[in-house]
Amino acid sequence: MSAQTTSRPAPAAGPGGAAMARMFGGPPTNRPTDFRGSARRLLGLLAPHRLALLGILAVGVVSIGLMVVGPMILGRATDLIFSGVISKQYPEGMDKAQVLAKLRAEGQDTLADTFSTLDLRPGLGIDFAAVGQVLLLAMGLFVLSSLFALVQGRLTARVVQHTVFDLRERVEAKFARLPLRYFDKQPRGEVLSRVTNDIDNLAQSMQQTLAQMMTSLLTIVGVLVMMLVISPxxxxxxxxxxxxxxxVATKVGKRAQPQFVKQWATTGKLNGHIEEMFTGHALVKVFGRREQAERTFQEHNQDLYDAGYRSQFISGMIQPAIMFLSNVSYVLVAVVGALRVSSGAISLGDVQAFIQYSRQFGQPLTQIAAMANLLQSGVVSAERVFELLDAEEQSEEPAEPVRQPSVRGQVEFHNVSFRYEEDKPLIENLSLSVRPGRTVAIVGPTGAGKTTLVNLLMRFYELDGGKITLDGVDIAEMTREDVRAKTGMVLQDAWLFGGTIADNIAYGSPGATREQIVAAAEATHVDRLVRTLPDGYDTVVDEEGGNVSAGEKQLITVARAFLAEPAILILDEATSSVDTRTEVLIQRAMNALREGRTSFVIAHRLSTIRDADLILVMESGSIVEQGTHDSLLAANGPYSRLYAAQFANPLTGAEA
Structure with missing residues (x-):
């Protein structure tokens, strides 16, 4: 076994620093939204549903077509009633030409021009049967239009929910392809906000605007055609x-757009703070930082209020402005229409129908204006989701990966170089060879690169140089799943999933029987603790294991690794949260677990690694010393100083 390092040891850099800076310093810088590009990409999400969209369009055309014909038919009813009222004023036996001639002879030319468009039948009065037929026809058209609109709404809901369903699946699949570097640099609350709030907002925006936008545009086209037919x-x-x-809509929309960007960015920032404070609730109380946490929350909340208020207020200005312009148009149509009726150019019913069309023409414009804030908010949320989907992914798996059904556990590092940030080297040209079945302990000060070393072995990060081999095969030529399937890992930060204790123990071995689960628990001394719980192995723990102690959580994760029976075992401060007696018991279990397996043990408590076959001492990403416990103590080097710091002086935290 050998280890060597060459060239330029550098200060340690870890993944947590950038993340912490963003957690407490704010979210990543927000670039201006590309509204058009994001909108086009959002529409691209609907591409798989082309047939359904064509169906929505067809149903919408029928619905709007039936609706826009209605006012013209109602105009016919108005003409029938008006003609009947006028006809009743003249004696039976006269015809329309005689009535008009009589009016012109009396000098009432304007009235004659107005009556010239009517179907006058002197003496007969109002034809209520004809009026009734027209009204029934109009009612039938409106009913059919509403039914088609209901079908359109149902189809729209299906398309939108399928689209959002597919988007969530894409995001979930993206998470599986993202490297740990991405999560190192992103606050958890910010990521969760994109996956939950932004996708939900996008779904709501699409649901409320897709059908309405299509209906509004079709209404504008249909009404415009009918208006041109009546009077150009x-x-x-x-x-x-x-x-x-x-x-107006364009100018105001451009002013509102940056506010929506700020609103959703601030939402992510607020969620990040809430998530941090909730997760570290006990810590906040212990250090008396509740008031500061509340002040920070109030600042974020105020920022969100300001951005939300401005975005909604500015975008809300569009609707009243367009309503005012629509009313101006309405007045102009009424005045000019009255003049046209008095000149006999069109009938009173046509003017009535046209006025209804003018209102219908202005209504979709107002609706589109009202949807402006929803559209902009939805597009901003879509862009935030697209940024996540566009994030740089981990390197591709090899086209023809090497498969190793079983491994002996020979691990070698060949001139490995790695850095978290390009300008801050961490590990440079590190070489190491570990024979199968040996236990390697890695010690050193915080930030020395101990955990980084095993993370590279697990392919959580890709190397900047060199290679790592497993039984002579470069792990880069294997799939990540294959590498990790042969490796068991017990972390310092024990994590339990929502479910029973039995489910958590069997998490790495889905097909494990209850007997195997119990046997693993007994071997790792979890069984005696589980038996004291009311429901034993069926006790339900929450996502963060809040109803079990830190030591019990760590014992459960040890049992999980024991049951998986990996070829390579990685223990990252696996006993840091248990008492001394339990630590002794776990060490015995670990000795049995490590038998025949290559093991890497990261430890600060040097009492746990005295029996290791090889101890590596790391400083600033370099292996500065290696050997057995006794040989390293005799060398009187860095390991000896670390050991003396822990055990020589009881006043400095000695472990007896």
Whole structure:
């Protein structure tokens, strides 16, 4: 066994520093949103649902078509009633031409022009049967239009939920491909906010705007066609204010957009703070930082309030502005329409229908304006999710990976170099050879690179140089799953998942029987603790194991590794949270667990590694000393100083 390091030992750099800086210093810098690019990409998510979208469009066309015909039919009913009222005023036997001639002879030319568009039948009065038929037809059209609108809404809900379902699956799959570097640099609350809040906001925005936007655009087209059919002149008058409406919506929307970016970025920052304070709730109380935590929360909350208020207020200005312009258009149409009726150019019913169309034309514009804030908020959330999906992934797996059904446990590091940040070297040209079945202990001060070394072995990070081999095979030529399947790891920070204790022990061995679970627990001295719990192995623990002690959590994770029976065992301060008596028991279990397996033990408590076959002493990413416990003490080097610091003076924290 040999170890060597060459060239430039550098200060240690770990993954936690950048993450902590972002946790307490704020979220990553937010770049301006690319609204158009993100909107196009968002529409691209709907591409797999083309047929459903075509169905939504077809149903929408039918629904809007039936709806826009309604006012013209109602205009016909108005003409029938008006004609009947006027016809009743003249004696039976006269015809329309005689009535008009009589009015012109009396000098009432304007009235004659107005009546010229009517179907006059002197003496007959209102034809209620014809009016009833027209009203029934209009009602039938409106009912059918509503039914098609319901179908459109159902199809839209299905498309949106399928799209969001697929997006969540893509995000989940992305997590599996992201390297640990990404999570080192991102606060957990920020990541969770993108996965939960932003996707939920995106779903809500799409649900409320997709069908409504399509309906509004179809309504504008349909109503415009009907307006041109009735009167091109009135249509031109109605369209006068449209350019102003578009200009207002564009200008105000550009001002609101940065506020939505700030709103959702601040949401992520606030969630990150809440997640940190909740996770470290006991620590906050112990150090009396509750007031500071509350002040920080209030600052983030105020920032979110300000950004949310500005974004909603600014975008909310669009709707009343467009409503005002629509009312101006309405007045112009009413005045010009009255003049056209008095000149006999169009009938009163046509003007009534046109006024309804002008209101219908302005309504979708107002609705689109009202959706502006939803659209911008949704696109900003979409961009935040896209940023996660676009994050740099871990390197590709080899096209033809080497498969090793079984391994002996020969581990070798060949001139390995690694750094967390490009300008801060950590491990440089490190070489190490470990024979199968040997136990290697790694010691050194905090930040020396001990955990980094085993993380590289697990392929949690990719090397900057050199290679690591397992039984002579470069682990880069194996799949990560294969490498990790042959490795068991017990971390200093024990983690339990929501479920029973039996489920947690069997987490690394899904097919394990209850007998095997109990046997592993007995071998690692967990059984006696589990038996004291009300439901034994069926006791349910929460996601962070809050209802069991830290020592019990660590014992359960040790039992988990024991049951998995890995070829290579990594113990990262695996006994740091247990009492001395339990530590002795676990050490005995570990001796049995390590038998025949290559083991790497990271330890600060040197009493746990006296029996190791090889002890490596690391400083600043370099192996500065190696040997057995006795030989290193005799060498009177760094290991001897570490040992003396722990055991020589009881006043400095000696372990007897």
């Amino acid at each position: 002149l009135l249509a031109l008058v109605a369209l006068v204010t449209v350019p102003l409406s578009v200009l």
